[in-house]
Amino acid sequence: MVGYKFMGKAHSHAYRDLPFYFDCETEPVLQALAGRDEEGVKAAAEKMGWLSYETDWRRLIERDDIDLIDIVTPNNTHAEIAIAAAEAGKHILCEKPLALTNEQAQRMYNAVKKNNVIHMICYNYRFSPAMQFAKKLIEEGRLGKIYHMRATYLQDWIMDPKFPLVWRLTKEVTGSGALGDIAAHSIDLARYLVGEFDEVTGMMETFIKERPVAEVSGGLSAKSDSSVMKEVDVDDASAFLVRFENGAMGVFEASRFAGGNRNGNRFEINGSKGSIRWDMESMNNLEVYFADDEAGLQGYRNITCTEEQHPFADAYWPAGHIIGYEHTFINLMTELMKGLSEGYSPSPNFDDGIKNQEILAAIEKSVETRGWVKVEQMKLVENV
Numbered sequence: 001m002v003g004y005k006f007m008g009k010a011h012s013h014a015y016r017d018l019p020f021y022f023d024c025e026t027e028p029v030l031q032a033l034a035g036r037d038e039e040g041v042k043a044a045a046e047k048m049g050w051l052s053y054e055t056d057w058r059r060l061i062e063r064d065d066i067d068l069i070d071i072v073t074p075n076n077t078h079a080e081i082a083i084a085a086a087e088a089g090k091h092i093l094c095e096k097p098l099a100l101t102n103e104q105a106q107r108m109y110n111a112v113k114k115n116n117v118i119h120m121i122c123y124n125y126r127f128s129p130a131m132q133f134a135k136k137l138i139e140e141g142r143l144g145k146i147y148h149m150r151a152t153y154l155q156d157w158i159m160d161p162k163f164p165l166v167w168r169l170t171k172e173v174t175g176s177g178a179l180g181d182i183a184a185h186s187i188d189l190a191r192y193l194v195g196e197f198d199e200v201t202g203m204m205e206t207f208i209k210e211r212p213v214a215e216v217s218g219g220l221s222a223k224s225d226s227s228v229m230k231e232v233d234v235d236d237a238s239a240f241l242v243r244f245e246n247g248a249m250g251v252f253e254a255s256r257f258a259g260g261n262r263n264g265n266r267f268e269i270n271g272s273k274g275s276i277r278w279d280m281e282s283m284n285n286l287e288v289y290f291a292d293d294e295a296g297l298q299g300y301r302n303i304t305c306t307e308e309q310h311p312f313a314d315a316y317w318p319a320g321h322i323i324g325y326e327h328t329f330i331n332l333m334t335e336l337m338k339g340l341s342e343g344y345s346p347s348p349n350f351d352d353g354i355k356n357q358e359i360l361a362a363i364e365k366s367v368e369t370r371g372w373v374k375v376e377q378m379k380l381v382e383n384v
């Protein structure tokens with residue numbers, strides 16, 4: 001694994017816990033962790049249970065005792081690491097978004113296809129049992145024809161103008177701001193549950209134009225006493241409308257300036273026969289409405305998705321004993337282990353990664369051109 005902070009902790013924990021809950025033919029061995037700072041990577045490897053460490057990710061790729069490279073570094077590093085890993089015949093799990101740009105994502109996609117390695121991208125929210133159950137209800141036609149999806153992904157961790165300029169606020173490291181960091185998750189859930197995007201139109205805003213440079217950062221926290229200010233060149237908030245290929249309408253909003261919302265990943269989907277809604281901060285629950293319920297008793301019901309009928313749930317605890325954020329990663333990695341045993345790339349994989357990236361690019365283009373953009377126009381070359 002390359003990188004060892006926020007996602008490094010989530011992925012390490014998931015690899016370690018996976019065999020505790022699931023019997024997989026392929027089991028993860030935490031062979032080596034890579035980071036640039038020897039003291040830091042050594043301490044992280046010891047704490048998180050890795051057997052060895054390297055101070056250059058290229059060494060991981062050279063090692064014969066490593067089959068899978070897990071990329072949990074900032075977005076500007078994904079392409080170089082993934083392409084080198086694919087060329088060395090290593091399987092890949094990459095954090096989202098796939099890359100900085102559509103063009104980089106295309107090169108990564110071509111590399112995994114050409115070298116025939118297993119690939120996945122870590123859109124983990126799909127793997128909450130409630131989301132898997134929502135997918136099942138939609139596939140069974142229980143919601144009928146889908147008319148609407150309205151999704152918000154709202155955070156507030158950078159509202160303080162003195163909050164430093166971390167990598168997530170610098171275009172050359174992150175690609176885009178709230179759009180690629182959090183709307184990308186809503187886009188993945190939308191593609192998973194509703195279908196492919198036909199066209200989009202969006203708007204973006206950067207409320208705080210410059211910030212002090214960061215001195216220490218990791219995940220969504222940072223410190224700085226610096227008086228040196230630098231420009232914020234990504235969006236603090238983005239909003240966009242979507243026309244789905246199946247005719248459904250989408251309204252999406254992602255912001256890091258929505259005070260009081262820490263990780264408000266929420267949506268509602270309305271169909272001809274029913275509706276669902278979900279809130280990540282109560283991730284075990286799926287609210288469901290069926291139009292054919294008896295008159296007088298109609299309304300949203302709140303299902304706690306911890307029953308044996310709910311995907312992944314029976315690997316954990318008795319009904320009603322809830323699971324959390326970290327279990328979405330365990331569930332995703334269980335699929336990855338299955339893919340490695342059986343020789344296929346489970347979804348979400350780089351096919352999903354590149355489609356997501358094309359949508360991000362289409363939204364950015366629509367903001368630039370102040371109009372509607374067909375996602376199809378963002379396809380760079382025929383995929384191999």
Ligand SMILES: NC(=O)c1ccc[n+]([C@@H]2O[C@H](COP(=O)([O-])OP(=O)(O)OC[C@H]3O[C@@H](n4cnc5c(N)ncnc54)[C@H](O)[C@@H]3O)[C@@H](O)[C@H]2O)c1
Nearest residue numbers: 003004005006007008072073074075095096097122218219
């Ligand atoms: N799936 C999710 O829900 C989710 C949540 C958070 C972050 N992410 C994604 O995970 C990735 C990492 O984000 P994070 O929040 O863990 O970041 P972070 O800042 O907490 O950690 C990044 C790690 O990468 C290391 N690093 C940076 N540049 C490196 C390089 N050139 N070589 C080796 N190591 C390097 C840092 O030292 C650190 O260990 C990003 O792509 C982000 O978008 C996904």
